[in-house]
Amino acid sequence: MYIENWHCSNLVFKGLTKDELALLDQNKVDVHYQPDEIIFKQESPCSHVISFYEGQAMEYLEGGKNDKIILRLIKPVEFISGAGFYSDMKHHFSLKAITRASACFIDMGIIKELISKNHAFANTFLKIVHDNLIFSYQKLSSLTSKYQLGRLCEALLYLSNDFYEANPFELTISKPDLGAMSNMSKESAYRLLHELEKDGLILVNGNLITLLNSKRLEEISRNS
Amino acid sequence: MYIENWHCSNLVFKGLTKDELALLDQNKVDVHYQPDEIIFKQESPCSHVISFYEGQAMEYLEGGKNDKIILRLIKPVEFISGAGFYSDMKHHFSLKAITRASACFIDMGIIKELISKNHAFANTFLKIVHDNLIFSYQKLSSLTSKYQLGRLCEALLYLSNDFYEANPFELTISKPDLGAMSNMSKESAYRLLHELEKDGLILVNGNLITLLNSKRLEEISRNS
């Protein structure tokens, strides 16, 4: 059954031995979420990593004048580890289910044990953290040094190319949340979507979005 | 001599054995820089980590409409490792000397070897990467969801509390660069410094800056 073998689909656990997998199995906890339910909250203590294996979720930053900044969307299978695991033992972003979703919690103690005992696993873990770091620098750069339109185009391309991996794609987040991904008000998001549509670059039909000219969208995204 | 024993002052290397330290010594390269010289550049291939042991430097992001975003300032002793080491083998930020500075280059191959062989070192390395991640999330949050004044106050507090660790402190970066730290134009930086001075919160005397009311500066920084 899928949930029983949750670790099989997560490449993070590929290099583990039978015993190590058994250890994980004995100590994991599965949790199921309804849409919009919070999985963990920024500032709360982090004790477990998560293997996210069903549904969709969003990672977001809270605080300041904005209600939130959406960092990225999550789909199966994703390994999510708190940034505070080696210092303050707190979460530094929040995670919330978008659709019905399931996550498997694994105690950080066990993860640290695996890191020390299994070199391949340690490497995979290091790769994930480094990838998060790269992602964060890119986000930092684009959110501070691009205009709204460029940021929105970037978000649309991210959704089509990386998250939904489809060209007409069905938005599973709201349009205001599309704004939160691009650091702008919901009104600006609506307005700019309309503008892109008027210019024939995209097609918006309710929640179905079609990118008609990805090349041009990339140009706009690049040159702000 | 200081340079010969460069690794002694960097806590990263604390847990290494004599043999491992000898390995580092045989494979390190020391490089000396003049003010404003680039140590490594964003997008360039990364092959070595750096132990920064003399002078001051700045980490900054390039690209977009801004000339740069200064992430943080570096002083001895700091271990600097590229975010691309586990994926694209590129640097994702640039590093530039502020004053005369010295850095010790160590091949990433050797670092990876130490990570696999020495568990304490692996843990220290993981802690550093995680700390960078936390720092990056905080920067992302404050640069996108605070007003200029709050961002400038944050930068001033960072300089006094974390970087210079002094209260009247002598700025070693320019005031335009103070703007680049807070994501604003140099004119805005000048203007707001003047404003803070008029309000009696700081004192600016050339490059000497005194924080007269840190409590209030923190408040402004928090509440934008």
Place this chain on the structure above:
DNA sequence: TTAATATATTGATATATGTCAATATAATAT
């Protein structure tokens, strides 16, 4: 010392973008 250049400072203006308000449409409940 004087000229020349870079840095600092301030003011006026333009622009990006958010906020508020009005209305329209869609979804849901009664």
Place this chain on the structure above:
DNA sequence: ATATTATATTGACATATATCAATATATTAA
């Protein structure tokens, strides 16, 4: 079907902030 609520859309306006321009001060060169 009608009322009710949530979502979407657009317009008018306010404001944060950058840009441009003018001038002042400091620093360096001749």
